[in-house]
Amino acid sequence: MKPWSCSSSTSSALLVLLLCCSCSTIARSQTADSCATGFDATVGHLIPFDTSNLTCLDAWTSEGFILRYRKSGQNNTWSFVLSAPDAGGYVAVGFSSDGAMVGSSAVAGWTTTAGVGVAKQYRLAGTSPASCPPDQGSLSLVPGTTLLTTRSSRLYLAFQFTTASPPAPYLIYAVGPSGAQLSNNYLVRHRSYASAAVNYATGVSTISGGASSAKKWHGAMAGLGWGVLMPVGVSLARYFRRHDPFWFYAHVSVQGVGFVLGAVGVAAGFRLSDVPGAGSHQALGVAVLVFGCLQVLAFLARPGKASKVRRYWNWYHHYVGRAAVVCAVANVFVGLSIAHEAVAVAAFYGVFLAVWVLASVVLEVRLSRTAA
Numbered sequence: 001m002k003p004w005s006c007s008s009s010t011s012s013a014l015l016v017l018l019l020c021c022s023c024s025t026i027a028r029s030q031t032a033d034s035c036a037t038g039f040d041a042t043v044g045h046l047i048p049f050d051t052s053n054l055t056c057l058d059a060w061t062s063e064g065f066i067l068r069y070r071k072s073g074q075n076n077t078w079s080f081v082l083s084a085p086d087a088g089g090y091v092a093v094g095f096s097s098d099g100a101m102v103g104s105s106a107v108a109g110w111t112t113t114a115g116v117g118v119a120k121q122y123r124l125a126g127t128s129p130a131s132c133p134p135d136q137g138s139l140s141l142v143p144g145t146t147l148l149t150t151r152s153s154r155l156y157l158a159f160q161f162t163t164a165s166p167p168a169p170y171l172i173y174a175v176g177p178s179g180a181q182l183s184n185n186y187l188v189r190h191r192s193y194a195s196a197a198v199n200y201a202t203g204v205s206t207i208s209g210g211a212s213s214a215k216k217w218h219g220a221m222a223g224l225g226w227g228v229l230m231p232v233g234v235s236l237a238r239y240f241r242r243h244d245p246f247w248f249y250a251h252v253s254v255q256g257v258g259f260v261l262g263a264v265g266v267a268a269g270f271r272l273s274d275v276p277g278a279g280s281h282q283a284l285g286v287a288v289l290v291f292g293c294l295q296v297l298a299f300l301a302r303p304g305k306a307s308k309v310r311r312y313w314n315w316y317h318h319y320v321g322r323a324a325v326v327c328a329v330a331n332v333f334v335g336l337s338i339a340h341e342a343v344a345v346a347a348f349y350g351v352f353l354a355v356w357v358l359a360s361v362v363l364e365v366r367l368s369r370t371a372a
Helices: 006-031 213-239 246-270 279-300 310-339 343-371
Strands: 055-060 065-072 077-085 091-096 105-111 117-123 147-151 154-162 170-175 192-199 204-210
Touching (some): 117 154, 213 310
Antiparallel strands (some): 077 154, 091 105, 117 147
8 A cells, every 4th residue: 555645645635625615615605695696596496486586685784684575567466585694583574654663564484493484474563472463464465475494594584465555665674582482473572673764666775773782872871861860960959958068069960970971872862863753752852952051051150149140040040950851751751662662661760750759759848848
């Protein structure tokens, strides 16, 4: 037997390396999907309708969602194929008239632990599993066309429905949590979602909202600054004046931190200016910001206690501050409603308000008795 030589072993190693690189390249090409590469022909034969000449959208880039659709002249039938990475949870696309998830109809698909694809329509009436029952919704699905199939670590959710007019102008994309068990096919709360405005004629899609980091930061900072610290700062100024000068420094510090957090939250909210239904929320937010700026200017121009205009300054300062608190509290609930946050979030803030109001009533009674 001829022994291995150094050159032959080197050639073998290079051959193995080239084979591994080739396999890696092939694997990457199989798992990738994009509008540039076109629809995978190996998937097309698994879908029970014609998948040629589909309009393609890079629907949700951060989650790798690709959406393809087409309208056929027969019976105004619309065909949709959603492609997304298999992250171990469900994928869904909903149709909404106003960009809100709640109130829309959606088609969701996932693979069971046995590797079987499941696809169903849902009516999204709320944010809890019980409010999203399966096999309900307003989409007139064509029987036998709704399915989910997998190929090269990607999920392909396909369905057709008929409609006399174009589909709803907003699409809602959602990804379910990895490994979640769907009891009786009821959807659990999504891991992430996004809303997109779609022009079906031109094939142009614009992401207009969702569970983005900007939205989370906006809600957290504006809610804490305007909705929590501002009411607390007002109470410190009204009920703790006998602890001078503690009340003054505490009031200025709390209101100052609240103003900064609220202003940063408003700045983050400007990035969400195209969220559907946010007009009233934005108007209230701008009003609170203006009131806050007026309070800062009032602090800088505060006259001395012996000044004749101090009484008028106090009226201005008190009533502008109260108006800011009222608008801020109302805007917190408006924002939670637009974002469709869980009921627990609104309930938590409601508990805070109840405690603050109760404490204010008790302190107001004590203040009136002390003054008498």
